[in-house]
Amino acid sequence: ITEMTERLEEVARSKDAVRSLDVDVAANELRRIIGFLRSRTGHDFSSYKRATVMRRVIRRMQVCRLDSLTAYAELLQETPEEAKELFSDLLISVTSFFRDARAFEALKHQVIDCIMDVDQADSTEEGVRAWVVGCATGEEAYSLAMLLLEAAHERNLQIPIQIFATDLDEGALATAREGRYPRSIEVNVSAERLARFFVDEGTHFRVRKELRDMVVFAVHSVLKQPPFLRLDLVSCRNLLIYLERSLQQQLYTLFHYGLKSGRFLFLGSAETADTSTELFAPLDREARIYATRPRGVPNLPLLPQYPTPERLTHQRPTGTAAFDGPQVVVAQHAGALERSGPPSALVDAGGTLLNLSPTAGRFIFHSAGPPSTQLASMVRPELRLDLKLALALALDSRRTTLTHSVTVAFDNERRRVSMHVAPVVTSAPSIRQALVSFLDGDVVDDEDGIIGAEELRPEEVPRLHAELKAAQEALVASRSGHDATIQDLRATNEELQSTNEEYRSTAEELETSREELQSINEELHTVNAELKGKLENLSVAHSDLQNLTAVMEIGTLFLDAELRIKMFT
Template identity: 55%
Template sequence: MDQEAEPTPICAIGASAGGIGALQEFFRRIDDNLGIAYVVIVHLAPDYPSHLAEILGQCTAMPVHQVDDTPELKPDCVYVIGPDRELSITGNHVKARPFTEPRGQRAPIDMFFRSIAAARGDGFAVVMTGAGSDGAVGVRKVKEAGGVILVQDPREAEFAMMPRSAIATGVADFIEPIAGLTRRIAETLQSKKALQQTSEEDADQQIFKILAFLRVRTGHDFASYKSATVRRRIGRRMEVTRQASLSDYADYLSQTPEEAQDLLGDLLISVTSFFRDRESYAELAETVIPTLFDAHGEHGTIRIWSAGCATGEEAYSIAILMLEEAERRGVRPDIQIFASDLDEGALRTAREGRYPRAIEADLSEERLERFFLQELEHYRIRKEVRDLVLFAHHSAMKDPPFMHLDLVSCRNLLIYLERELQRQLLALFHYALDPGGFLFLGSAESADARSDLFASHARDAQIYTAKPRNKHSVELLNQLPRSHRKDLPKPSQATGRAERSPVAAHAAALESVAPPSVLVDEDQRILHLSPGAGRYIMPPAGPLTHDLSEIVRPELRGELRSALHRAFASQEANITLPVNVGFDGERRRVTMFVAAQPSEPHMAAQALVMFLDGGAVAEGEETEEVGQGDGAREVRRLREEVRSAQERLDASRREHESSAQELRIANEELQSINEEYRSTAEELETSKEELQSINEELQTVNSELKTKLDNVASAHSDLQNLINATEIGTLFLDADLRIKMLTPAVEQLFSVSESDVGRPITDFTHKLEYEGVENDARRVLRDLSPIENEVKTRDGRWLMMRLRPYRTVEDRIEGIVLSFVEITERRDAQDR
């Protein structure tokens, strides 16, 4: 029991080519008494027995076992993968099973890392020397779940491709030689123990102080983020800055201005992937995107917002689906995808659209070939996909939202927010969406907290539709500026009969003479009231509700509820029996006309309720009417009343059955949610004790980026100096033979200078005896084949003239490159 409550901390180590030596050094250096279970995953030949357990057993005093069954993880033990087996983890047991993928497609390191992220959400993931990119996808999952990522320094690795692929994902916490990795593991465990000694009350006070300072310094308030998430992230920054306690870190934060941005970056969890939750994206492609195309036609504008886009993979995934649907239909509507996030570093990656080869695990070969360009160890998104997406630094909880949207994608952001902020953010998305628009959430999120705003479209895929908006009660985030809050509609002011259009006059006339009416949705909630409808409204005591059948006058409630049920069930208009209603001491006969409104397939149903005033009821009128009528009339009246009562009874029975079914479904969902919450609580409790690790990711990445920028600046300077110093005359011409760039040496052959860039080369004279330069250039553009000619200048020099197509990075031909190399000495030698 205790073992289940306190799982053994786990360190998963992935290695491939050259990994035996690295593993031997690792286990020679690692402390044997850290209390961790080590699981080693390497690429083994499936047809030969492995002696890896024996080899590693000679390097450490810890017991080393090859996993052949389902052993229980124990502290200070090493578990090694067996031949032709993949490993997964369940609770505190590691399981060996046959591979599920063909031999050429196996990725056992990724498989085990994913298993750790799903089952434990903690631990260490170590990537060592190896060829390929196995592990690069798995480390992203472990990082997102809260684990610590350690990567061997590629300069030390015998085969650097696997460490570089892991580093390229941008989630590595530590990138060091083997000796450094073993020290980091030991230091992280010591930091966790130190943090656990902080009392709960002191920790809450210090975290409140840290968040208050962060809000003042950056303008971003994380007080409504889940406390467990905030505590883990602050703990990681504390360890990175080598602070011994939360109070020390709070002082360090106030004294170090740049630390606020570092902490902000750590709190913004920018981890995502292409087509995350493939079944959900399949549902989006099958049912949502075709609906958007149907609604807007060939020339309409489809507007989409990807909130919390991180490094852009999900925004590009939606763009790819939109392009695929456009190709299937043979149309190209105007598609606008707004992708927003707070993390500037993540947005820079998204704008660049350059991703490591590890994305091959998330994308099919067809999509990789169709929408990406391969660049050595990376893939770059093609321009047609990039042009659909606009990336912006934007806070969904503070800045005004994008408006008139057809789809909002907000995946795995709500799970980090407190419930009240979730409700407000859902209200904001509803405000931003057009009625009938779609909301796409993550697999662990739900819009059920705002069932008044969203209806389920595909529950398993977490896709919802926006119900019609009640303009009189638009709920927005408290942080929104008042200038963007939507004002209540004001009655139009008359500007004179001469200025009123016939349409406006017609509408005004209908409004003045038509019976009072109310527009409701399928849940009987009020969407709009006509000016005179308030006469029939009498809310009961207690909390105010928008349910029309609950707030009309008491005499009308039963008839109205039955009439609305019949209207929505049969989609036919119906009229109720007259009901005597008391108005300020006077009783009047009121009949209600209820008609369902036809709606589009993706729009919620609506109904119009009209109140028809049949006049005052005189005293004794009913008695006289009965006395004057014959028996047949009385029988008809009684039969009509019985029929009406029976219909109301049937409607009530159906409502009861429907309510009972909904309650059963809700009960099952609540039980499922309760189990999820219990599991989450257990994981969070474990995470609080296990996941306090030192995070040097930002410092490492910033250093690498600075080095890259320095290298780019140096390369640019070298290229400029090369152009200025070279004796090879070169002209870069576009498809119209206009000058794009030139080297100084070419000015000796053509009468051109830097100021002539953009002018046609045919406008200038040259010193060549050869007059076919223009014809050769056009032939190269036509045939895309290089041409070489030996030409002579008017001063007697010989030159080798080469013409080649000018190719861009995306392999497009945008002109030609014309170069001249002097060969006078060679020609003279040949002539002699």
């Protein structure tokens, strides 16, 4: 009892300490903690929602009887076991069979039936392929397997069905592979399905082999390992709610890449792909079912925690050589291309400069007046007209142009320069960008400038010059008229967009609160499960005590502090 009061005091103290944490200090310490965790486990939680990570860290602090984040960071640095504990606390693996029954009902009618409505003859050798991302202890993957198998039997269809179910949590995956679940699953699985897909083992139900063989469980981080491909369905439920918005967006691109055209994405009840309308069209908003929109040229999106050389230097290898090897080579290839390719610049749909390669600076020449962000107004004057025309072709008509070489006067020499301007293929067709490569030719001698001049009659040269100048001026004038109209349209468009953004941000705030509530709810589930376990232990101890007093046959009085009888045998 003395220990208990001490322990309660400690918990109260650590709660007070946590409440009085300075926000900036807390943010710094949290960053350190996430860094240690990354170096110990190889997994980076920096883009998981801060509030969730903070709550889990505070929980661990209380378990370890620490009252400052600094002390906890030190403990984490020194104790590998604590990193494992925090890691598994962060992976909240709450799940159940047919979680959100209405959504699964909608999935059955709108997705499973559609996938299975194929002729035996038409079905490909690959059959049906689904990916359950963040499958926890496997209930979701088996629910899906049951639906697919039922649909195949109804149609008398014999095609291969493969479900890849992945998670970071090895312990949860071991439970999933075992396929043994407590009797309480009767609440969510109908008696008919229990009889058909499970073996009653008395205290437990075990998933039948037929169903287990359909699902391949694997350790896999959706943030840093390549996606599964040629999929009919991706089910990623109640994982995105833990991630920052930007990371959610990247995962939508990844899922789109993995899915066949027109195939399906199934999300959790507080998640939405409405922010990626260029990739997914809603099929049933309420059930969170989406279908991929047709894509342009498929392009492997950068994995959210893609192991670039910089990231690799502070990440421990995690035994996933089969995945990491090719990615490192890809990163090295990209780096080498950047270093040895021609100087280049990336511009957006409006011609605004987004990025310059390291050696492209010498092609930039700011004229007097207010600085512009338009690449065509920033390059050396000799290149401006050609670049304007080539950019218009690349951005408006998606055509690649190689401009004629022109002589450009650099500080102490004159060189021939041409430009290769090409539209950039991005994974989102609505994003338009162009890549301008500056192709640097030879130095121009003064003699070079007059080569060929003797082929022209001398009296024609001034006339041709004048004509050329007039044509160029006409072009520039028409272009600037065009530019002015575009500017007006753009201004109107921007106003509309900003109003739209305001609406969207209000909607996003609401959505974020909803996600937050859902993740708190999941955490409460785990706390509840822990409490239940403790209650069970207590009742066992109580019945042991009762048995002991019954067999002892010694009269016993239980007194309180004032020696009043509380209980007697």
